[in-house]
Amino acid sequence: xxxxxxxxxxxxxxxxxxxxxxxxxxxxxxxxxxxxxxxxxxxxxxxxxxxxxxxxxxxxxxxxxxxxxxxxxxxxxxxxxxxxxxxxxxxxxxxxxxxxxxxxxxxxxxxxxxxxxxxxxxxxxxxxxxxxxxxxxxxxxxxxxxxxxxxxx
Amino acid sequence: xxxxxxxxxxxxxxxxxxxxxxxxxxxxxxxxxxxxxxxxxxxxxxxxxxxxxxxxxxxxxxxxxxxxxxxxxxxxxxxxxxxxxxxxxxxxxxxxxxxxxxxxxxxxxxxxxxxxxxxxxxxxxxxxxxxxxxxxxxxxxxxxxxxxxxxxx
DNA sequence: TTGCGTGCAAAGGTTTTGCATGGCA
DNA sequence: TGCCATGCAAAACCTTTGCACGCAA
Numbered sequence: 001x002x003x004x005x006x007x008x009x010x011x012x013x014x015x016x017x018x019x020x021x022x023x024x025x026x027x028x029x030x031x032x033x034x035x036x037x038x039x040x041x042x043x044x045x046x047x048x049x050x051x052x053x054x055x056x057x058x059x060x061x062x063x064x065x066x067x068x069x070x071x072x073x074x075x076x077x078x079x080x081x082x083x084x085x086x087x088x089x090x091x092x093x094x095x096x097x098x099x100x101x102x103x104x105x106x107x108x109x110x111x112x113x114x115x116x117x118x119x120x121x122x123x124x125x126x127x128x129x130x131x132x133x134x135x136x137x138x139x140x141x142x143x144x145x146x147x148x149x150x151x152x153x
Numbered sequence: 154x155x156x157x158x159x160x161x162x163x164x165x166x167x168x169x170x171x172x173x174x175x176x177x178x179x180x181x182x183x184x185x186x187x188x189x190x191x192x193x194x195x196x197x198x199x200x201x202x203x204x205x206x207x208x209x210x211x212x213x214x215x216x217x218x219x220x221x222x223x224x225x226x227x228x229x230x231x232x233x234x235x236x237x238x239x240x241x242x243x244x245x246x247x248x249x250x251x252x253x254x255x256x257x258x259x260x261x262x263x264x265x266x267x268x269x270x271x272x273x274x275x276x277x278x279x280x281x282x283x284x285x286x287x288x289x290x291x292x293x294x295x296x297x298x299x300x301x302x303x304x305x306x
Numbered sequence: 307t308t309g310c311g312t313g314c315a316a317a318g319g320t321t322t323t324g325c326a327t328g329g330c331a
Numbered sequence: 332t333g334c335c336a337t338g339c340a341a342a343a344c345c346t347t348t349g350c351a352c353g354c355a356a
Contacts (some may be wrong), residue, residue: 005310005355027346042313047346049311063216067321067345086268101261108254111306114282115239115248125274126302129267149264158330158335180321195338200321203334220320220345 003052012039015047017059017073022068022094024087062123083117086151088128095128097151156205165192166202170212170226177223177240200252215276237272239304241281248281250304 012034026036030046050071057074064070072094083098109115165187183199203224206212210227217223225247236251262268 002310007311007355009312044314044347045312051347052269063220065216066218067220067222069220069345086262086266086270087156088268089271089274095266097262099261099265099269101258105254105258108252109239109250109277112252113239113250114285115241115247115250115277115279115287115304117239117277117279118242121242121278122276124268124270126262126268126270132267132269134214149188151268155335160330160336162337197322198337199337222321249319 008039009045010039010049012041013046017053019073021073022096024064024072024094026064026068026070028068082119084124086124086126086128088131089125090127090131090134093128093130093153094123097124099151131142161192162194162198163202164200165194170206174226174228175249176224177217177247179217179221179223181221203291235272237277239277239279239281241284242278243280244285246281246283247276248304250277252303 009016013030016030016034016083027043027050030050031041031043034041053073053148054061054071060068060072060074070127083096086095086097088095089094106117106119110119133136158295166183168185169183180196180199180203183244184194185194187194203212203214207214207224212224213227215223215225236249237255239250240246240249241248259270259272262270
């Protein structure tokens, strides 16, 4: 049966995923970052293991910018079905937005445009507050929001 | 100077783009579809020309589902800076949504979440009305919408 | 000992590039 | 004629797969 052995490579990859939770990364980043800390792992192993985790839902997989597939560890799969994800095009961080306005947008698209939005597949692209600040653009005061509106890393 | 010659291949590719305006397609689709109608064109030419058009903005380029880059001809570049795009995950058609609710969502993300959404990069994924109908899901009545709300192919 | 897990190397696929040839102006 | 455009083939990628060996149980 698949995945029944507790190997060194699996442990090291899992701990990498924990550390970089919710951030995206490529297969090569995994290989080299682990190699830098003296933990040798084959590329095939990383591909195979990430694929396996993607199938069971604890890792998300999507096409990256330069033809390099990006992976991202998600803590709790079920939690991500009903809210949206914003990805910062600069730092690559993924933010989760759970917010009544987003939900009403979903309803609006359905009612007025006949489009059934899929929150799991959709990723909103833009610049996060941190990166706008670094860019020199003044970080605006982030207003207190109406009820039922949250975002988190 | 680049692009100064008016060749047969360029004309045929341009007419293909006109026909499939706003739809996405791969390099191979271009090659084979043109070849089927007796217009022979090399893969490299298609790659090079689409890349060129992408740089100048009349073609959009984004990673497809199976590692195959998808291209899409846009009529008027400027027009697409201020509205959103929804892509049907089944038929691949791209819909343009220009709608006050979408704009207020952008403002909301900025004000309450500090996130500066980029409408040019963001693509909303879901199922379009047609494909939901084909799926057997009853096509809901699409309500008349509030002012300032449009969508088009 | 058994059989899954691993890693190398090869294969498979897409995209890019070098270079000789073809064709527009 | 001059020079860009084209297309083939090779190269450069990323990813998958086959297979022998290693290692957990």
